Structures are given as structure tokens and as C-alpha cells.
Amino acid sequence: MASLTSNKPRNFGAYSHYATPCTRTHQIGALFLVVSTFFVTRLFDQWFSESNSVSPVIDLRRTSSSYGITTYNGILRWPERGYGSHLSLKIYVYDENEIDGLKELLYGRDGSVKTTACLKGQWGSQVKIHKLLLESKFRTIKKDEADLFFVPAYVKCVRMLGGLNDKEINQTYVKVLSQMPYFRRSGGRDHIFVFPSGAGAHLFRSWSTFINRSIILTPEADRTDKKDTTAFNTWKDIIIPGNVDDAMTKNGQPDVQPLPLSKRKYLANYLGRAQGKAGRLKLIDLSKQYPDKLECPDLKFSGTEKFGRTTYFEHLRNAKFCLAPRGESSWTLRFYESFFVECVPVLLSDHAELPFQNVIDYAQVSIKWPSTRIGAEFLDYLASISDKDIEGMIARGREIRCLFVYGPDSAPCSAVKGILWELQRKVRHFQQSTETFWLHNGSFVNRELVQFSSWRPPMPLP
Numbered sequence: 126m127a128s129l130t131s132n133k134p135r136n137f138g139a140y141s142h143y144a145t146p147c148t149r150t151h152q153i154g155a156l157f158l159v160v161s162t163f164f165v166t167r168l169f170d171q172w173f174s175e176s177n178s179v180s181p182v183i184d185l186r187r188t189s190s191s192y193g194i195t196t197y198n199g200i201l202r203w204p205e206r207g208y209g210s211h212l213s214l215k216i217y218v219y220d221e222n223e224i225d226g227l228k229e230l231l232y233g234r235d236g237s238v239k240t241t242a243c244l245k246g247q248w249g250s251q252v253k254i255h256k257l258l259l260e261s262k263f264r265t266i267k268k269d270e271a272d273l274f275f276v277p278a279y280v281k282c283v284r285m286l287g288g289l290n291d292k293e294i295n296q297t298y299v300k301v302l303s304q305m306p307y308f309r310r311s312g313g314r315d316h317i318f319v320f321p322s323g324a325g326a327h328l329f330r331s332w333s334t335f336i337n338r339s340i341i342l343t344p345e346a347d348r349t350d351k352k353d354t355t356a357f358n359t360w361k362d363i364i365i366p367g368n369v370d371d372a373m374t375k376n377g378q379p380d381v382q383p384l385p386l387s388k389r390k391y392l393a394n395y396l397g398r399a400q401g402k403a404g405r406l407k408l409i410d411l412s413k414q415y416p417d418k419l420e421c422p423d424l425k426f427s428g429t430e431k432f433g434r435t436t437y438f439e440h441l442r443n444a445k446f447c448l449a450p451r452g453e454s455s456w457t458l459r460f461y462e463s464f465f466v467e468c469v470p471v472l473l474s475d476h477a478e479l480p481f482q483n484v485i486d487y488a489q490v491s492i493k494w495p496s497t498r499i500g501a502e503f504l505d506y507l508a509s510i511s512d513k514d515i516e517g518m519i520a521r522g523r524e525i526r527c528l529f530v531y532g533p534d535s536a537p538c539s540a541v542k543g544i545l546w547e548l549q550r551k552v553r554h555f556q557q558s559t560e561t562f563w564l565h566n567g568s569f570v571n572r573e574l575v576q577f578s579s580w581r582p583p584m585p586l587p
Contacts, residue, residue: 203484203546204483204484207483207550208546208549208550209549212263212534212542212545212546212549213549214263214272214273214545214548214549214552215263215264215265215270215271215272215273216258216261216263216264216265216271216272216273216274216275216317216548217264217265217266217267217268217271217273217274217275217307218255218258218259218264218274218275218277219274219275219276219277219305221277224301224304224305225300225301225304226297226300226301226304227276227277227278227301229283229288229289229293229297230277230278230279230280230283230289230294230297230298230301231277231278231279231283232279232283232288233283233286233287233288233289234288234289234293235288237288238279238282238283238286238288240252240279242282242286243279243282243283243286246368247281247321247322247344247367247368247458248279248281248282248285248321248322248368249321249368249531250319250321250344250365250366250367250368250531250540251277251278251279251280251281251282251319251320251321252279252282253368253531253541254319254342254365254531254541254544255275255277255279255319257531257532257533257534257541258275258541260533261533261534261541261545262534262535263534263545268307271307271315272315272552272554273315273316273317273340273548273551273552274305274307274308274315274316274317275316275317276301276305276316276317276318277319278298278318278319280294280298280320280328280329281320281321281322281324281328284328291328291330294328294329294330295329295330295331298329298331298335299331299335299586300583302335302336302586303582303583303584303585303586304582304583304584305582305584306577306580306581306582306584309558309560309561309571309580309584309586310557310558310561310569310577310580311338311557311558311561312338312557312558312559312560312561313335313336313337313338313339313558314338314339314340314361314553314558315340315552315553315554316336316339316340317339317340317341317342317548318336318339318340318341318342319341319342319343319365320341320342320343320345320356321343321344321365321368322344322345322454323344323345323452323453323454323455323456324345324454325341325343325345325346325355325356325357325454326341326343326356326357327356332356333354333356335586338361339361340361340362340363340548340551341356341357341358341361341362341363342362342363342365342544343356343357343362343363343364343365344364344365344366344367344456344480345357345454345455345456346359346362346364346455346456346476346477346478357478361551363480363544363547363548363551364478364479364480364481364482365480365540365544366461366480366528366529366531366540367456367457367458367460367461367462367529368458368531369458369461369462369465369529369530370434370438370462372434373438373462373465373466374465374529374530374531379465380434380435380438381435381438381439381442381466382442383442383466383467383468384442384443386445386512386515386516387512389442389443389444389445389468390420390443390444391417391418391419391420391443391444391445392418392419392444392445392446392504392507392508393418393419393420393444393445393446393447393448393471393504393507394419394420394421394440394441394443394444394446394447394448394468395408395409395412395419395420395421395447395448395450396420396421396422396424396432396437396440396441396447396459397424397450397452397459398424400452400453402450402451402452402453403496404450404451404473404474404496404499405450405451405452407499407500408421408448408450408473408499409421411499411500411501411503411504414501415501415504418504418508419504420440420443420444422440438462438465438466441459441462441463441466441468442466442467442468444468445468445469445507445512445515446468446469446470446471446492446507447459447462447463447466447468447469447470447471448471448473449463449470449471449472449473449474450473450474450496450499451473451474451475451476451477451496455474455475455476455477455478456474456477456478457472457474457477460472460477460479460491461529463491464490464522464523464525464526464529465526467519467522467523468519469490469491469492469515469518469519469522470490470491470492470522471491471492471493471494471507472491472492472493472494473494473496473499474496475495475496475497480528480529480540480543481528481543481547484528484543485525485528489518489521490518490521490522490525491518491522494506527539528540528543557569560572560585561577562574
């Protein structure tokens with residue numbers, strides 16, 4: 126019997142006499158093969174994940190630098206935690222002709238409100254989101270496969286242009302909702318509404334009765350100054366960016382180019398009306414005390430002295446810091462405009478909420494200062510910030526401002542793509558409300574035990 130300590134090669138098979146002894150060279154080669162296979166597999170997995178996801182966007186929270194910007198091989202990505210690795214939702218967009226009353230919410234009682242007029246100003250986001258979702262690859266024309274349902278309406282614009290009054294808006298919304306079986310089925314939980322101004326969902330006076338479970342897209346998260354309760358719910362609603370003028374966000378050359386810091390005349394500016402608001406009045410008084418540091422021109426919105434679009438942005442770019450105090454509501458378009466003239470936005474609105482806060486670390490690209498401490502101390506603080514630090518904030522702002530541009534979701538980075546990521550996080554497959562029931566065979570019925578496929582409008586609303 127062979128000894129266990131024998132130095133002779135052991136025979137484990139019929140063909141073992143053809144085997145070459147395993148040398149150290151073979152061992153090193155095998156180890157190299159294993160390591161190479163591991164890294165090639167990791168690279169393939171990363172490439173596969175990126176190729177199957179929508180073009181990634183920016184994440185300022187995970188960082189490999191001292192300033193908070195993370196890149197993965199030069200690619201900026203949305204965080205996977207809570208959102209998933211890629212966009213996969215399906216959204217049904219209601220057609221203006223399929224529901225009686227929807228056209229009135231888009232064009233007014235007599236159809237006289239033009240879409241081109243509604244694209245301008247702060248309310249333009251409600252038009253842009255609608256049009257971009259119509260073109261989105263995440264749109265579905267099959268209601269049964271939709272994760273979410275988008276209800277188009279331009280009510281802020283329609284109201285401002287006299288197309289509908291408050292009472293008509295309320296009545297028309299109720300009429301529209303009563304014709305939506307899928308809204309009834311979920312109690313509105315999977316339906317999306319856009320309210321693009323400081324009034325938020327309060328434009329629809331009965332919002333708290335009819336769409337209090339729905340997803341609301343709005344730049345405004347606080348109206349407690351004028352209403353008993355805010356219409357914004359952190360857990361279901363989404364803050365969206367304000368609508369910056371297309372002339373400043375377009376690809377290529379914007380109408381007004383940023384100035385080098387050395388050529389900017391002012392430390393800070395505020396371009397807006399006082400509107401009797403405490404923070405704004407303090408800034409105007411401060412500018413009279415320090416006219417060489419703070420510019421607060423008396424803006425005219427009519428007549429020969431009215432600031433045109435180009436003049437406005439030329440003034441805005443002429444300071445290192447652009448101040449954004451609270452107005453009629455807590456959000457302000459000036460905050461977003463600042464990124465496109467490359468001045469550091471300074472938020473002077475204590476209750477303001479900003480979009481995409483899970484992705485953008487706003488402390489890296491802006492300043493938020495207490496509105497109760499507007500005075501000489503405030504200007505001294507701004508003056509103490511070095512140009513190097515200002516340039517760093519501007520550079521980081523340049524990287525994330527694409528999230529404030531209402532472009533298509535096919536773009537590498539856009540506001541709509543950010544909204545889609547946030548919507549994916551909100552998807553909940555609720556097929557139930559207080560008036561929805563289900564049976565043993567999986568069918569959904571109403572209180573009269575009528576199957577969902579047979580529900581016919583108008584339907585009673587909660």
C-alpha cells in the first residue's frame with residue numbers, strides 16, 4: 126500500500142499518466158485567470174446596468190472629492206436606494222377629447238386661451254410637463270398597464286387670462302373627476318396633477334375633498350400664510366423646479382452670458398417688487414445704506430421703464446450672489462434663474478422646499494440664510510466668502526442646473542427625468558378606495574357589486 130507521505134505522484138484516474146505536474150507557474154496563472162475573470166465580470170455588470178437604465182443624472186450626496194460630487198467612471202447617477210436601478214414606470218396621459226370638461230381646464234370656457242401664452246412665466250411648467258409626457262417613452266396608451274395617470278390642466282394660466290374663474294375651475298375639475306373610473310378605483314392615489322404657482326393645489330378650491338390622496342407636482346410646499354393648511358404632503362407630493370425662461374436654458378449659447386467675477390459690479394442683488402413683504406422691504410432698505418454692495422432697483426412691470434427679459438438677466442448676472450427672498454409664497458423663481466447667470470443663489474425664505482433633495486446637496490451650490498437676520502451682518506458674511514469658494518459653488522451649480530431645465534426624458538439630464546425618478550418612488554399599486562371592493566375571483570367591484578370594467582360615468586365622488 127502506498128504511503129500517505131510518499132513523494133511519488135498519485136494515480137487518480139485512467140489518464141493520469143498524461144497529466145503534467147502542477148507547478149508554481151501554473152498556480153500563478155490560475156490565480157491570474159480567476160482575478161481577471163472577476164474584474165471583467167464586474168465591468169460587464171456595470172456596463173449592463175448602465176445600458177439598461179435611463180441616462181443617469183447627478184448625485185451630489187456620495188462623494189469622492191472634498192466638494193461633494195460623485196462620478197462613476199465619469200457618469201453621474203441617480204441614487205439606487207429607494208428609486209431602483211433604472212426607470213421602468215408607465216404613465217397614461219388623459220387625452221383632452223376623452224373626458225368632457227378637460228378642454229376647458231386646458232383652454233378656457235370658450236377655448237380662447239392659447240398654449241403658446243401658457244408657456245410663458247411661472248406657469249409654463251404645467252404645459253411643458255404635459256407636452257413632454259406625451260412624447261415620453263414611459264407613456265402608455267393602455268390604461269390597464271399604467272402605473273400612474275396624468276391629468277393635464279393649465280388652470281393657473283387659464284385663470285390668469287380670464288378663461289375660467291375660481292368657481293368654474295372648481296366645478297369643472299369635479300365634473301372631470303366624476304368621469305374617470307380609474308380615479309374612482311384608487312381614490313385618486315395613482316393620479317398626477319400639476320399646480321405650477323405659489324397657490325399650489327388651492328387653485329382647485331375643493332382639492333382637500335377630491336384629490337387629497339393624489340400626487341401633486343408643485344414648486345410650492347407652504348401656503349399656511351393664507352390658508353389654514355398647506356396642500357403639500359411630503360410623503361406623496363413632489364416639488365418641481367420653477368420654469369426658467371427658455372432663452373436662458375437652451376442648449377448652446379443663452380441670450381445672456383455670465384460675467385467673470387472680477388467684472389461684476391455688486392456683491393449681491395435682489396431684482397423684484399417689495400409687495401409689502403418684510404424680507405423684501407429689509408433688502409430694499411439695506412440697498413439704500415450700501416448701494417455699492419447691494420443692488421435693488423425699483424422694478425417696473427409696465428410702461429417705458431419696464432425691465433425686458435434681456436435687461437433683467439443682464440442685471441441678475443452683475444452680482445456674485447443673487448438673493449431670493451419670500452414673496453407671496455415661500456418659493457421663488459429667482460432661485461432657479463440664478464444658476465443660469467452663474468451667481469450663487471441665496472435663499473431668504475425659511476419655509477421654502479427645493480426639488481430633488483435626495484439627489485442635490487444644496488449646501489454645496491447655494492446658501493440659505495435666516496430671513497430674520499437680514500442686515501449689515503448678512504452683507505458682511507457674503508463679503509467674507511472668497512472668490513475661490515464662490516467659483517467652486519458656481520462650478521458645482523453648473524453641473525446640476527440641467528435638473529432645472531424642462532427638456533425631454535431622452536436627454537441625459539432634465540427636470541422631467543428627475544420628476545420621473547421621483548414619480549417612480551411614489552408608485553403604489555393601490556386598486557382600492559372607500560368605494561372599491563374585491564371578490565374571491567380577483568375582480569374589483571363597486572358598492573353595487575358592479576365589476577370595474579362595467580363602471581360608467583358620471584360616478585359619485587368621495
